[in-house]
Amino acid sequence: MQKVVCETEVDIKNADGLHMRPAMQFVDVASQFDCDITVSNNENTVDGKSIMQISMLAATCGTRLRIKAEGPDAQEALDALRELVEDKHFDEPTPKEKKKQ
Amino acid sequence: MEIKKGIAVSPGISIAKSLVIDAEDYRIPRRSIQPSQRMTEIQRIRNAFTGAINELTKLESAQDQTEGGKIKDIFAVHLRFLRDRNLRKKITDLIRSELVTAEYAVSTTMREIASHFTRVKDAYISERAADIYDIERRLLKQLLGKRREDVEHLTEEVAVIARELSPTQTAGFNKEFVKGIATDAGGRTSHTAIVARSLGIPAVVALEDLTEIVSGGNTVIIDGNRGIVIVNPDESTIGQYQEYSREFLELEHKLDAIREKPAITRDGTKITLLGNIEFPEEAEIVLQKGGEGIGLYRTEFLYLNRKTEPTEQDHYEAYAETVSVFRDRPVTIRTVDLGADKYTQSKRFVPEPNPFLGLRSIRFCLQNLVMFKTQLHAILRASVLGQVKVMFPLITNLQEMMQAKFILRDVMEDLDEESIPYNRDIKIGIMIETPSAALTAFTLARDIDFFSLGTNDLVQYTLAVDRGNEQVSTLYSAADPAVLRLIRTVIQDAHKAQIDLSVCGEMASEPEYICLLLGLGVRTISITSPMIPEIKQIIRSVTMEDCNNIARKILTMNSERQISSYLRNAARKILPEAF
Numbered sequence: 001m002q003k004v005v006c007e008t009e010v011d012i013k014n015a016d017g018l019h020m021r022p023a024m025q026f027v028d029v030a031s032q033f034d035c036d037i038t039v040s041n042n043e044n045t046v047d048g049k050s051i052m053q054i055s056m057l058a059a060t061c062g063t064r065l066r067i068k069a070e071g072p073d074a075q076e077a078l079d080a081l082r083e084l085v086e087d088k089h090f091d092e093p094t095p096k097e098k099k100k101q
Numbered sequence: 102m103e104i105k106k107g108i109a110v111s112p113g114i115s116i117a118k119s120l121v122i123d124a125e126d127y128r129i130p131r132r133s134i135q136p137s138q139r140m141t142e143i144q145r146i147r148n149a150f151t152g153a154i155n156e157l158t159k160l161e162s163a164q165d166q167t168e169g170g171k172i173k174d175i176f177a178v179h180l181r182f183l184r185d186r187n188l189r190k191k192i193t194d195l196i197r198s199e200l201v202t203a204e205y206a207v208s209t210t211m212r213e214i215a216s217h218f219t220r221v222k223d224a225y226i227s228e229r230a231a232d233i234y235d236i237e238r239r240l241l242k243q244l245l246g247k248r249r250e251d252v253e254h255l256t257e258e259v260a261v262i263a264r265e266l267s268p269t270q271t272a273g274f275n276k277e278f279v280k281g282i283a284t285d286a287g288g289r290t291s292h293t294a295i296v297a298r299s300l301g302i303p304a305v306v307a308l309e310d311l312t313e314i315v316s317g318g319n320t321v322i323i324d325g326n327r328g329i330v331i332v333n334p335d336e337s338t339i340g341q342y343q344e345y346s347r348e349f350l351e352l353e354h355k356l357d358a359i360r361e362k363p364a365i366t367r368d369g370t371k372i373t374l375l376g377n378i379e380f381p382e383e384a385e386i387v388l389q390k391g392g393e394g395i396g397l398y399r400t401e402f403l404y405l406n407r408k409t410e411p412t413e414q415d416h417y418e419a420y421a422e423t424v425s426v427f428r429d430r431p432v433t434i435r436t437v438d439l440g441a442d443k444y445t446q447s448k449r450f451v452p453e454p455n456p457f458l459g460l461r462s463i464r465f466c467l468q469n470l471v472m473f474k475t476q477l478h479a480i481l482r483a484s485v486l487g488q489v490k491v492m493f494p495l496i497t498n499l500q501e502m503m504q505a506k507f508i509l510r511d512v513m514e515d516l517d518e519e520s521i522p523y524n525r526d527i528k529i530g531i532m533i534e535t536p537s538a539a540l541t542a543f544t545l546a547r548d549i550d551f552f553s554l555g556t557n558d559l560v561q562y563t564l565a566v567d568r569g570n571e572q573v574s575t576l577y578s579a580a581d582p583a584v585l586r587l588i589r590t591v592i593q594d595a596h597k598a599q600i601d602l603s604v605c606g607e608m609a610s611e612p613e614y615i616c617l618l619l620g621l622g623v624r625t626i627s628i629t630s631p632m633i634p635e636i637k638q639i640i641r642s643v644t645m646e647d648c649n650n651i652a653r654k655i656l657t658m659n660s661e662r663q664i665s666s667y668l669r670n671a672a673r674k675i676l677p678e679a680f
Contacts, residue, residue, distance in 0.1 A: 016225045017223055
């Protein structure tokens with residue numbers, strides 16, 4: 001099996017940021033894959049499968065995160081995480097949607 | 102060696118290794134462990150995580166039925182944290198590198214994470230610190246719960262050190278191995294003090310920061326006579342205390358010698374001395390110490406030392422055991438006095454904003470009739486075995502008293518229908534422990550057989566002072582003129598109505614108050630068994646004339662300070678050896 005390393009950048013789009021519940025969703029998706037996943041903001045790089053570390057990134061709305069995956073299913077993992085963060089924005093409203101409510 | 106001064110609440114000396122019980126509600130002090138204990142502490146962490154995960158999984162699945170996606174989400178998040186290897190590793194690494202207890206490692210790690218959240222500017226995220234504290238508490242509850250179970254299954258002698266002990270904790274103590282008790286909080290009439298005295302375990306309370314000084318396994322001397330605790334004493338101090346302990350035991354034996362003699366004043370007035378108990382096993386001790394019966398049998402412990410509510414048979418067996426010790430001598434059973442500082446396990450109350458003025462004691466019973474009737478049924482069934490009396494606590498007005506009596510009659514009818522024998526003429530009494538009961542004693546006395554003055558609560562409610570709060574506990578005094586005036590009223594009203602009256606609060610076991618109480622007209626006193634010989638000796642060395650003079654003089658005084666200093670001087674004059 002070849003070693004695959006993939007990287008991507010995502011923006012936090014939901015209004016309340018990467019708080020506990022989104023952090024849980026993130027970790028749950030990441031944990032479905034065998035590859036190692038790390039997430040960085042400007043200062044720290046943390047384990048993408050650890051809710052403690054992900055939530056401690058305290059990424060607010062608008063924060064850009066760099067996700068790095070290493071392992072055979074790295075690309076699938078990144079695709080799934082990007083979908084969760086940017087397309088579904090954790091099933092939460094964006095700031096615009098929140099204002100409408 | 103470190104010497105701490107507190108309040109002596111239960112006499113005796115103990116020299117033993119310490120067992121420290123932390124509380125999840127307070128900051129966990131840093132405590133060191135030996136390198137050899139590392140694996141034990143790490144295993145405790147594993148067990149705590151497993152226990153917490155099981156607990157949460159149950160809570161989460163119970164949430165399924167009800168609507169509440171939010172709560173379910175919270176549980177799910179907490180579960181992810183508990184399953185997070187990084188978190189667990191962070192905690193066990195701390196134990197390995199810093200050699201600290203599992204409790205401290207959990208607390209420090211979780212607080213570090215929480216403080217990380219509180220520093221985030223985004224309000225929504227910074228509030229997540231609350232979740233971290235929640236997880237911390239859940240883990241500590243696991244660790245400390247196990248510790249508390251340990252206290253119930255001791256195999257060697259220990260001195261229990263804690264910030265504060267709950268009735269549930271003390272109820273589980275194994276008397277054979279708990280040799281001494283020392284707590285940071287508390288006062289003379291706190292629950293720990295009462296339990297320690299009734300079990301005859303030396304105890305010192307109000308030591309402020311003792312739990313931060315002691316580590317588990319340290320040698321600790323608890324001097325329950327002088328209110329001193331010595332941590333890690335040197336050889337010569339231990340030697341001195343062993344000698345002192347021997348002398349103290351000799352003195353105890355001397356006092357025991359007056360056991361057979363009656364409690365009569367020098368001029369021939371007979372005083373009845375009864376014992377206060379919490380467990381049936383204590384009945385025998387009361388008898389040994391020369392008590393003539395039980396004036397106060399607290400029954401809360403039936404509820405506090407087991408996981409499920411006691412059955413009628415559990416009640417009956419406890420009462421039967423006690424009554425069989427005394428046969429034809431009186432045993433006054435007080436119906437449950439739960440609530441406020443005492444919690445039942447099966448029906449944990451939702452915290453009340455002001456529990457001492459809340460749903461406690463007789464009020465709780467009158468709202469939980471099934472439970473109340475179960476107890477009354479057992480008391481009545483036991484009433485044929487000896488001279489059983491029943492007493493209702495915390496009565497505040499006539500209606501409450503009549504309602505309690507009415508329910509007792511109801512249960513009597515049940516027994517009639519079941520053809521179970523009982524004493525139809527069982528004596529029914531009430532505790533006078535609220536100012537409202539004291540002020541209406543004249544009315545209450547018409548429909549009741551006896552009064553028992555509960556001075557602990559009476560002082561607390563009259564002076565509006567929490568006896569367990571060390572910051573105001575100096576305001577708590579039975580020598581306050583307001584309290585004494587109420588006590589006098591109750592005694593006079595009982596005499597007028599020709600009903601029996603006894604005093605069962607802590608006041609009656611304070612040597613300096615004995616003369617005053619006799620002078621005010623008290624003829625029956627109920628106290629913890631270890632105090633019976635000493636109080637009897639005092640009674641035997643005074644005359645009623647002295648006592649009457651003291652009471653007359655006291656009633657003209659207007660300040661607590663004046664009264665208590667007068668009482669101390671008077672007592673010193675009459676019986677120099679007791680002070």
